[in-house]
Amino acid sequence: xxxxxxxxxxxxxxxxxxxxxxxxxxxxxxxxxxxxxxxxxxxxxxxxxxxxxxxxxxxxxxxxxxxxxxxxxxxxxxxxxxxxxxxxxxxxxxxxxxxxxxxxxxxxx
Amino acid sequence: xxxxxxxxxxxxxxxxxxxxxxxxxxxxxxxxxxxxxxxxxxxxxxxxxxxxxxxxxxxxxxxxxxxxxxxxxxxxxxxxxxxxxxxxxxxxxxxxxxxxxxxxxxxxxxxxxxxxxxxxxxxxxxxxxxxxxxxxxxxxxxxxxxxxxxxxxxxxxxxxxxxxxxxxxxxxxxxxxxxxxxxxxxxxxxxxxxxxxxxxxxxxxxxxxxxxxxxxxxxxxxxxxxxxxxxxxxxxxxxxxxxxxxxxxxxxxxxxxxxxxxxxxxxxxxxxxxxxxxxxxxxxxxxxxxxxxxxxxxxxxxxxxxxxxxxxxx
Numbered sequence: 356x357x358x359x360x361x362x363x364x365x366x367x368x369x370x371x372x373x374x375x376x377x378x379x380x381x382x383x384x385x386x387x388x389x390x391x392x393x394x395x396x397x398x399x400x401x402x403x404x405x406x407x408x409x410x411x412x413x414x415x416x417x418x419x420x421x422x423x424x425x426x427x428x429x430x431x432x433x434x435x436x437x438x439x440x441x442x443x444x445x446x447x448x449x450x451x452x453x454x455x456x457x458x459x460x461x462x463x464x
Numbered sequence: 465x466x467x468x469x470x471x472x473x474x475x476x477x478x479x480x481x482x483x484x485x486x487x488x489x490x491x492x493x494x495x496x497x498x499x500x501x502x503x504x505x506x507x508x509x510x511x512x513x514x515x516x517x518x519x520x521x522x523x524x525x526x527x528x529x530x531x532x533x534x535x536x537x538x539x540x541x542x543x544x545x546x547x548x549x550x551x552x553x554x555x556x557x558x559x560x561x562x563x564x565x566x567x568x569x570x571x572x573x574x575x576x577x578x579x580x581x582x583x584x585x586x587x588x589x590x591x592x593x594x595x596x597x598x599x600x601x602x603x604x605x606x607x608x609x610x611x612x613x614x615x616x617x618x619x620x621x622x623x624x625x626x627x628x629x630x631x632x633x634x635x636x637x638x639x640x641x642x643x644x645x646x647x648x649x650x651x652x653x654x655x656x657x658x659x660x661x662x663x664x665x666x667x668x669x670x671x672x673x674x675x676x677x678x679x680x681x682x683x684x685x686x687x688x689x690x691x692x693x694x695x696x697x698x699x700x701x702x703x704x705x706x707x708x709x710x711x712x713x714x715x716x717x718x719x720x721x722x723x724x725x726x727x728x729x730x731x732x733x734x735x736x737x738x739x740x741x742x743x744x745x746x747x748x749x750x751x752x753x754x755x756x757x758x759x760x761x762x763x764x765x766x767x768x769x770x771x772x773x774x775x776x777x778x
Contacts, residue, residue: 388601389507389525393500393544416604427675429605429696430592447592449500451545453562 359402361412365419371412373440378462379410383426383433385417390449391432397452401459409462436462465564469495471764472559472568474547475706477504478750479740480574481531482757483764487572488538490765495541495568497561502544503528504576505703505741506750508598510626515750527750552713552733569771570735570764573710573722574757577703577741577748582614586670587699594676595697599623602696608632611696612679614667616640620700621649627698628658635692637662639684662692670697705742714738721745729760735771737763 363371363381372379382398384391402411416423416431426435426442436444436459446458456463471487473480476498487494506512509524518527536542543561551558556567579597581587587595596602599613603626611631613624616638624634636653641663643650653659662681669680671691678693705721707714715723715732722731722738729737739760740753 385604387604389503390500390601393502396544423605427593429594429675430596430602433592451500451562 359406359411360399361410363412363414363419363422365421368414368419368422369440372437375410375437377408377410378443379412379437380459380462381435381437382411382413383416383423383428383431383435384413385415385431387417388431394432394449394455397450397455400452401455405463409459438462466567467564468556468567469493470568470768471495471570471572472497472557472566473572473574474550474559474709475499475504475574475576475740475742476502476532476542477506477528477574477576477740477753478531479576479742479753479757479760480504480572481528481535482754483572483574483739483761484535484540485531485538486758486761487764488535488540490761492765492768493539493541495543495566496535497543497545497547497559497566499546499575500544501576503532508600510600510622512750531754547709550709550713552710552736555735557736570737570768572729572757572760572764573714573731573736573738573742574740574753574760575706575709575742576753578706579699580702580704581699582667582701584667584670586672587667587697590670590672590676593674594672594695595670595699597699599626599698599700602698603627603630606630606696609695610635610693611698612637612667612692612694613698613700614638615700615702616643616645617700617702618645618649621645621653623698623700624653624659625649625656627696628656631658631696634659635662635694636660637665637667637679637681637692639666640664667697703741703748707742717745719745729756729763735764735767737767 434446471492471494473496506524511521513521549560557571559566607630610633614637664684665681668682671678707720722743724743729739737760739756
């Protein structure tokens with residue numbers, strides 16, 4: 356697994372997301388979710404290519420149901436972009452790397 | 465970037481992966497554009513009880529993993545992205561996958577089908593916010609909720625039964641007063657204490673601001689309207705063939721299915737073959753998809769033997 360990806364939990368979520376200087380893209384995922392596995396390699400690439408500009412983080416919804424519930428995640432994969440600790444953009448469903456970069460372009464600058 | 469292959473397969477459900485196994489064993493070194501929905505509809509199912517050879521049944525995703533590994537064992541190359549465009553008007557054929565241009569002497573299309581929505585404006589808006597077409601993907605988020613399942617076929621009842629693992633109650637909404645589903649699925653659903661049925665009812669609106677709070681129903685006999693408070697609506701009213709890439713290039717029927725020659729997978733363009741749900745409006749089973757994938761591979765192999773490629777790219 357890429358060392359560029361942050362692993363979040365219910366316990367660490369607020370602290371990690373609030374402390375970040377860069378926008379944080381949180382990937383809500385689970386082991387049983389096929390589409391989540393499909394987008395994982397693209398996210399890993401984006402994490403290393405955009406290191407320093409964008410933080411990519413993962414949150415396992417099985418182990419951390421409270422955070423998923425708090426942000427009304429009802430379908431995975433869901434990507435939520437946080438800026439200054441607040442959710443500012445939501446992407447639902449599997450997308451290719453090109454589409455992901457386009458959807459995240461406003462945060463990459 | 466451009467590369468040439470004898471056979472390119474687009475789509476990776478049972479049809480495409482069977483075509484890969486057969487063309488790979490025929491030393492055609494196939495490339496399969498498996499797409500972001502790799503594995504196809506079976507990846508979204510649970511137990512498959514009617515695929516021959518699996519006496520105790522097998523999970524849909526596990527079955528597709530086995531197909532995939534078998535195709536890989538014989539040297540199939542996998543591209544895990546969606547095809548963005550195809551050009552079937554020139555030879556060799558061209559398939560673009562983001563910045564990669566594949567050319568091929570023969571193309572096998574197995575892009576399958578995609579879940580159909582009811583077609584309501586608010587349904588589309590609330591997709592992923594309580595509206596779903598995949599119980600196995602999203603059921604988890606509806607623990608102890610009241611959920612509606614729309615539809616009366618096997619897949620609707622399979623979803624309803626699966627969702628009772630999580631939901632406090634599942635209401636199946638069906639337009640008619642009897643189910644289309646197979647007897648065995650009907651018996652299971654009717655015997656399940658968490659499932660109730662709303663007969664002769666259709667969904668005319670999805671209610672909710674940022675997430676689903678309820679649905680509006682109309683009685684198909686009396687016309688009376690009523691609201692049902694649910695936080696989830698799972699739509700299982702059938703599938704449409706995934707053929708947007710081929711409009712204007714291949715003959716399609718009025719519903720968008722690729723038209724193939726009788727007893728063949730040959731499409732309206734010589735050298736292009738179609739198999740699985742993308743050309744099957746009758747059976748739509750894993751086993752029939754696999755069977756037609758085998759047909760497409762054998763037909764592609766014979767076509768390549770009979771037709772020397774007109775251009776070979778380095």
